[in-house]
Amino acid sequence: MTHYIDTNVTLSRWPFRRLRGDETTELVKILRHYGVTQAWTGTFDGVLHKDIAGANERLMEECHKHGHGILRPFGSVNITLPAWEDDVRRCADEHKMRGIRVYPNYHGYQLDHRDFARLLAMCDERRLILQIAVSVEDERTQHPLMQVKDVDCHPLAALLKAHPNLRVVILNTFRATGGRNLGVLSGCKNVYFEIATREAVAGIATLAEKIPVERILFGSHAPFFYFESAVLKLQESGLSEEKLALIRTENAGRVFA
Amino acid sequence: MIWDLHCHIATAPGRTPDERMYWLIQRADRMGIDRLCIYMGTKWSDDPTPQDFRHQNDEVLEALTHWHHRAFGFAYINPKYRQESLDEINRCIRDGPMTGIKLWVAERCNSHDLDPIVERCAELKAIIFQHTWLVVSGNRPGSSRPTDMAELATRYPDVPMILGHTGGDWELGIRAIRANKNVSVDLAGFDPTAGVTEMAYREIGAERIIYGSDAAGRSFASQLAKVYGADIPESAKKQILGPNLRRMMLPILQAKGVQA
Numbered sequence: 001m002t003h004y005i006d007t008n009v010t011l012s013r014w015p016f017r018r019l020r021g022d023e024t025t026e027l028v029k030i031l032r033h034y035g036v037t038q039a040w041t042g043t044f045d046g047v048l049h050k051d052i053a054g055a056n057e058r059l060m061e062e063c064h065k066h067g068h069g070i071l072r073p074f075g076s077v078n079i080t081l082p083a084w085e086d087d088v089r090r091c092a093d094e095h096k097m098r099g100i101r102v103y104p105n106y107h108g109y110q111l112d113h114r115d116f117a118r119l120l121a122m123c124d125e126r127r128l129i130l131q132i133a134v135s136v137e138d139e140r141t142q143h144p145l146m147q148v149k150d151v152d153c154h155p156l157a158a159l160l161k162a163h164p165n166l167r168v169v170i171l172n173t174f175r176a177t178g179g180r181n182l183g184v185l186s187g188c189k190n191v192y193f194e195i196a197t198r199e200a201v202a203g204i205a206t207l208a209e210k211i212p213v214e215r216i217l218f219g220s221h222a223p224f225f226y227f228e229s230a231v232l233k234l235q236e237s238g239l240s241e242e243k244l245a246l247i248r249t250e251n252a253g254r255v256f257a
Numbered sequence: 258m259i260w261d262l263h264c265h266i267a268t269a270p271g272r273t274p275d276e277r278m279y280w281l282i283q284r285a286d287r288m289g290i291d292r293l294c295i296y297m298g299t300k301w302s303d304d305p306t307p308q309d310f311r312h313q314n315d316e317v318l319e320a321l322t323h324w325h326h327r328a329f330g331f332a333y334i335n336p337k338y339r340q341e342s343l344d345e346i347n348r349c350i351r352d353g354p355m356t357g358i359k360l361w362v363a364e365r366c367n368s369h370d371l372d373p374i375v376e377r378c379a380e381l382k383a384i385i386f387q388h389t390w391l392v393v394s395g396n397r398p399g400s401s402r403p404t405d406m407a408e409l410a411t412r413y414p415d416v417p418m419i420l421g422h423t424g425g426d427w428e429l430g431i432r433a434i435r436a437n438k439n440v441s442v443d444l445a446g447f448d449p450t451a452g453v454t455e456m457a458y459r460e461i462g463a464e465r466i467i468y469g470s471d472a473a474g475r476s477f478a479s480q481l482a483k484v485y486g487a488d489i490p491e492s493a494k495k496q497i498l499g500p501n502l503r504r505m506m507l508p509i510l511q512a513k514g515v516q517a
């Protein structure tokens with residue numbers, strides 16, 4: 001069976017829709033069915049909840065109880081909350097998480113925010129992988145009372161000069177408006193891109209022409225997206241088996257190590 | 258059997274329409290897609306003059322040349338140019354190999370300018386495909402909303418027509434046309450958001466859902482996932498992937514003597 005490391009999975013409830021797989025056991029069943037051996041797992045509660053420490057505790061518990069050993073929790077951090085540094089500390093030191101996930105657009109800041117540089121430093125010190133979710137949903141179909149623009153990653157390239165060893169994974173960036181982030185960050189060797197929102201016929205193959213294939217990670221954005229999309233895109237790509245193996249598991253395995 | 262309702266050569270690489278078509282077919286083969294519906298030429302044009310849409314349709318005719326066994330063409334027209342559009346339907350569909358029309362964003366589809374076009378297509382049994390995309394921040398002036406299509410479909414309850422992109426904002430798109438039994442939805446050209454196909458299946462039934470991709474701007478893969486990944490019966494998935502479109506197209510194919 002072909003195996004995958006899925007770097008873009010999320011637990012709990014998306015506020016605007018029930019999803020098949022928003023119950024952990026159901027999601028794990030889908031992931032295991034398709035051969036996912038490890039899933040980097042955030043929580044939708046981290047998008048809007050103010051008690052984000054509670055959200056991260058529940059994430060830990062769910063991954064532990066229902067994860068079948070494949071769910072790796074990535075807690076959420078919101079740098080606009082009081083004492084957010086403590087959330088980073090808890091994720092790393094208490095929960096022993098390997099990474100965290102941020103939603104700058106839903107949390108209402110730009111990447112040139114003073115505390116974002118501080119967050120990078122804290123992740124670097126603790127060797128945490130930092131996942132930046134550029135979007136969750138297409139801007140065009142968002143709830144009218146909750147319109148949130150894709151994250152502009154422009155400031156990140158300069159900030160990362162101080163953190164050449166920090167591993168950054170950009171999630172959900174390839175939709176129309178967020179696509180420009182690729183150009184901005186293509187020169188940063190420690191920035192990785194996951195593929196869930198990558199489109200166009202054979203779009204993974206053309207992505208591999210734009211950035212080194214070593215920096216492309218498999219990601220499904222399940223359960224918000226149908227998991228099958230990411231798998232089928234690899235089939236459509238026509239890439240060699242060596243390159244596909246890098247994208248499916250080897251790159252993410254190296255980043256996680 | 259997989260028929261893809263919604264493909265473009267504008268977004269496929271190649272020096273000529275023929276090269277672009279070959280590129281698309283090769284990749285469709287990787288995904289087991291048997292037939293592609295192609296519309297609009299090598300350059301986007303959202304409010305085409307008659308000269309422009311004739312040129313675009315010529316490019317589609319050229320793209321089809323070697324691929325009549327694998328592809329169908331839909332004629333691109335602009336309802337603002339009534340007589341020229343009717344003439345183009347006659348040229349491409351009545352007298353040519355095309356089997357449907359594509360309406361995009363030149364004019365909203367609730368306009369009465371569409372009436373003679375719909376009537377002519379009904380006579381020829383040509384497929385009527387209308388792009389719709391409901392954008393939360395506001396549609397551009399000529400861009401149709403799913404409710405516009407419901408108005409048109411209510412005027413012509415016996416003429417089958419297709420709601421492009423399921424309206425984009427599909428939860429609203431499906432609701433908008435639920436009561437219009439002559440309207441089918443096109444699954445193409447929006448994110449593979451889980452739940453779309455299940456909702457469409459629940460609200461309008463498998464027979465009114467048609468697989469399409471919006472290749473080459475979208476991937477075949479992400480759009481096929483909407484069918485393969487849906488929590489609906491296998492028999493419904495099969496129907497959505499090809500037979501529904503085939504059933505809709507069969508009258509015009511038979512009239513043209515085309516085997517499919």
Ligand SMILES: [Zn+2]
Nearest residue numbers: 263265446471
């Ligand atoms: Zn299209």
